[in-house]
Amino acid sequence: MGLIGTKWKPLILFHLLEGELRSGELQKKIFNISNKMFTQTVRELEKDGLIVREVFPVVPPKVEYKLSSKGKSLENILRSLDDWGLHQMDK
Numbered sequence: 001m002g003l004i005g006t007k008w009k010p011l012i013l014f015h016l017l018e019g020e021l022r023s024g025e026l027q028k029k030i031f032n033i034s035n036k037m038f039t040q041t042v043r044e045l046e047k048d049g050l051i052v053r054e055v056f057p058v059v060p061p062k063v064e065y066k067l068s069s070k071g072k073s074l075e076n077i078l079r080s081l082d083d084w085g086l087h088q089m090d091k
């Protein structure tokens with residue numbers, strides 16, 4: 001739980017289940033996350049080995065995030081949390 005037990009980490013990981021995303025695209029998918037919190041969260045996820053950050057040497061800068069194999073191993077947990085949340089909205 002220490003690796004994914006915050007407000008934003010599961011959301012970022014969930015959106016990366018479908019594949020790699022550019023930094024701006026990923027941040028737009030996370031409603032109400034500040035730039036500072038987004039940066040802090042992806043850095044922690046990268047440090048913990050759950051995501052991989054790739055920087056492309058182009059102008060303007062291009063940064064992409066994707067799940068590492070360790071991050072991909074959380075897929076069943078993340079999808080279960082999503083299903084649970086959807087069922088709770090129906091009640």
